[in-house]
Amino acid sequence: MxxxxxxxxxxxxxxxxxxxxxxxxxxxxxxxxxxxxxxxxxxxxxxxxxxxxxxxxxxxxxxxxxxxxxxxxxxxxxxxxxxxxxxxxxxxxxxxxxxxxxxxxxxxxxxxxxxxxxYPNDELSTYISNDEEAAIVTIHPSGNEQPVVKEGLLNQLETMKQHTIYGIEWYQDTVLNYETNERKEQFPYQLVGTSPKWGSGQHAIIFIEEDGKGLLISTPKEQLYFRSEMSLLEGVE
Known part of the structure; x- marks a missing residue:
């Protein structure tokens, strides 16, 4: 257990x-x-x-x-x-x-x-409750090489609201509308170093959208999409 x-x-x-x-x-x-x-x-x-x-x-x-x-x-x-x-x-x-x-x-x-x-599944705090060692890793060439997460990450996460996952639209915007060598990734960054709320057992992979305003929470059972009015990345508005 x-x-x-x-x-x-x-x-x-x-x-x-x-x-x-x-x-x-x-x-x-x-x-x-x-x-x-x-x-x-x-x-x-x-x-x-x-x-x-x-x-x-x-x-x-x-x-x-x-x-x-x-x-x-x-x-x-x-x-x-x-x-x-x-x-x-x-x-x-x-x-x-x-x-x-x-x-x-x-x-x-x-x-x-x-x-x-x-531990509500539709609340971001269930998946991210500690940001002391938070860092961002670029996982696609279309992202910046050295992204930096803004201070006060948890405070900003509290303002993020859940949105519908636009899978088809994202595919069209990042794949169909670009040549192979120009394709962009909708979520070129991964948030690492955070931990879920203790006792939730909700370990997830967290991806950050190219503009830094969206988070894609991927668990073994589902995916959730949260979005903020402000970017989580330094130097990206």
Missing amino acids: NIESTFDVVATVFNVIAWGCILFWAYQIYKKQIKKPKIWKILIVIILGLFSFSITFNMFQSLIRISILPLGVWILYFFLRRKEESWQKYRSFAWIGFWGNFIFLASTLLTIPIHQFI
């Missing part, structure tokens, strides 16, 4: 709570049974009951899994059906395992909004 990610920490806490709920539920059933099954067998049955056929989709950049068919329950029934007494003894625990998938689903759905509230 990456301890730098609060999402991982919160998810782990909720998973522990989910397991606590499942085990408490199992204990309540265990107390009501006249013939007590072995505890280690109960745990195995619950774990097998978790196996299911599921559908998975993406929600708020997180994978959500919804269980549809109780495969684990069916497998246990196949092996225990000839021993009616055993099946009756462990059936409830097998179903606890299957329904436990929905307890874990609920824990995931609770984790997402908590993390989004603390």
Whole structure:
């Protein structure tokens, strides 16, 4: 687990709570049974009951899994059906395992909004919170060879607003409208030496637009574009 990610920490806490709920539920059933099954067998049955056929989709950049068919329950029934007494003894625990998938689903759905509230994906401060070692690297020949970032970078970043990414327009302006040897890069600079807000886990590559007024935040899951009325680069207005 990456301890730098609060999402991982919160998810782990909720998973522990989910397991606590499942085990408490199992204990309540265990107390009501006249013939007590072995505890280690109960745990195995619950774990097998978790196996299911599921559908998975993406929600708020997180994978959500919804269980549809109780495969684990069916497998246990196949092996225990000839021993009616055993099946009756462990059936409830097998179903606890299957329904436990929905307890874990609920824990995931609770984790997402908590993390989004603390570390909004659409706020620049989530990706840049420390500029003490900030520097700019030229990554394309069309950029200046020695760009310098202005002082008070964080203060200026607070004024930047999110804008739509104009991918097609940028491609036309930098590629289609120029000859090969005259082509420019929309983002010829890279901002390095900064760090994201602690605990966000939002490590990103940050590109600076040619006029110094735009930032392209590139994460493994998405890209965000922010723009300011003033340039971030010294000597560029």
